[in-house]
Amino acid sequence: MPIFHISHFLNLNFKIKMGISNKVYGVVMMIVYCGLFVVSYSLFETGETRLTLDYYAKTCPNVLQIVRKEMECAVLSEPRNAALVVRLHFHDCFVQGCDGSVLLDDTITLQGEKKASNNIHSLKGFRIIDRIKNSIESECPGIVSCADILTIAARDAVILVGGPYWDVPLGRKDSTSASYELANTNLPSANEGLLSIISKFLYQGLSVTDMVALSGAHTIGMARCENFRQRIYGDFDATSDPNNPISRSYIEKLRSICPLVGKTGENNITAMDNMTPELFDSSYFQMLMRGEGVLNSDQELYSSLLGIETKALVKKYAADPIAFFQQFSDSMVKLGNITNSDSFVNGEVRKNCRFINT
Numbered sequence: 509m510p511i512f513h514i515s516h517f518l519n520l521n522f523k524i525k526m527g528i529s530n531k532v533y534g535v536v537m538m539i540v541y542c543g544l545f546v547v548s549y550s551l552f553e554t555g556e557t558r559l560t561l562d563y564y565a566k567t568c569p570n571v572l573q574i575v576r577k578e579m580e581c582a583v584l585s586e587p588r589n590a591a592l593v594v595r596l597h598f599h600d601c602f603v604q605g606c607d608g609s610v611l612l613d614d615t616i617t618l619q620g621e622k623k624a625s626n627n628i629h630s631l632k633g634f635r636i637i638d639r640i641k642n643s644i645e646s647e648c649p650g651i652v653s654c655a656d657i658l659t660i661a662a663r664d665a666v667i668l669v670g671g672p673y674w675d676v677p678l679g680r681k682d683s684t685s686a687s688y689e690l691a692n693t694n695l696p697s698a699n700e701g702l703l704s705i706i707s708k709f710l711y712q713g714l715s716v717t718d719m720v721a722l723s724g725a726h727t728i729g730m731a732r733c734e735n736f737r738q739r740i741y742g743d744f745d746a747t748s749d750p751n752n753p754i755s756r757s758y759i760e761k762l763r764s765i766c767p768l769v770g771k772t773g774e775n776n777i778t779a780m781d782n783m784t785p786e787l788f789d790s791s792y793f794q795m796l797m798r799g800e801g802v803l804n805s806d807q808e809l810y811s812s813l814l815g816i817e818t819k820a821l822v823k824k825y826a827a828d829p830i831a832f833f834q835q836f837s838d839s840m841v842k843l844g845n846i847t848n849s850d851s852f853v854n855g856e857v858r859k860n861c862r863f864i865n866t
């Protein structure tokens with residue numbers, strides 16, 4: 509269970525920093541672990557039991573083919589579309605569970621999640637999901653939830669850029685609500701510390717191993733200057749391998765995309781994996797070992813003094829792409845199984861993913 513993993517991070521460094529005795533430390537940690545265990549276990553339990561692989565076998569037998577065909581068109585026309593959809597699924601599942609809440613537009617009566625701090629100007633791919641939904645509605649109206657469509661589309665996105673396959677459990681319902689507040693608090697951000705990010709994953713029932721493997725999704729896609737400025741004018745040099753320092757030209761390139769002076773170019777973008785930006789592979793982890801992570805949060809997995817276990821996992825996945833693919837698939841299933849228990853009772857199958865049914 510996740511609680512056992514975090515112990516490595518929290519032991520010595522914290523004790524030394526806080527100057528507390530072993531006994532007090534033990535009691536405090538026990539309370540933290542128990543709290544996280546109870547929350548994550550209950551979220552987890554409600555999720556896994558109700559989803560099945562053949563959920564639409566009778567009601568919409570072609571659903572998987574329709575999603576795959578649409579995703580093929582989307583990724584063929586623009587490979588980054590794969591990254592957009594994978595991130596969209598992640599941001600859906602971390603807020604109220606995977607219930608399509610992220611897809612809802614703002615209306616007079618509903619405040620959506622699209623304008624939350626980690627989504628605004630950044631989260632994209634909504635039109636791809638609209639297109640898939642339209643195709644499915646014309647074949648099996650009112651049957652397939654937007655939350656399920658997004659989960660299948662994320663799996664296909666990964667395959668289409670060279671990543672692993674996994675079976676997708678289905679049967680989610682769409683929420684009739686969204687949470688701007690939870691989107692602001694639950695989603696991790698680029699300049700957040702490692703322990704804080706780990707605790708956000710534990711809260712969702714995901715372990716440190718899940719967190720590191722899922723971060724491997726940054727092997728595709730782009731980041732905006734706003735999210736990597738602090739890193740490239742901060743500890744970029746300090747985290748690089750002294751025997752193999754980062755090339756000046758690479759840092760200069762990033763700095764020209766994202767200038768410090770004048771704070772312009774907030775939306776200028778760079779690939780998070782500078783080796784193979786459009787390919788789902790383990791080069792992201794190799795980059796971290798060279799100190800070339802674009803986001804602070806990425807580099808911390810390898811370079812943080814608190815990241816003994818995360819560093820070992822980065823090394824493992826850098827050296828063994830098969831182990832990375834296997835863990836990534838397992839962790840994506842766990843991510844997709846974070847369900848919204850309220851939606852199972854009060855949820856619906858939206859006709860249009862952007863609006864709740866009237």
Ligand code: HEM
Nearest residue numbers: 591594595598630696697698722725729730731732735805
């Ligand atoms: C571990 C904590 C994580 C943090 C702090 C984080 C943060 C970020 C940030 C700041 C960006 C750039 C957004 C922008 O500048 O517009 C990004 C992009 C991305 N993230 Fe994460 N992320 C995390 C985990 C994940 C996970 C678990 C997944 C999926 C399983 C994921 C998938 C992606 C993808 C595919 C992109 C590229 C999107 C694009 O091209 O627009 N991330 N992430």
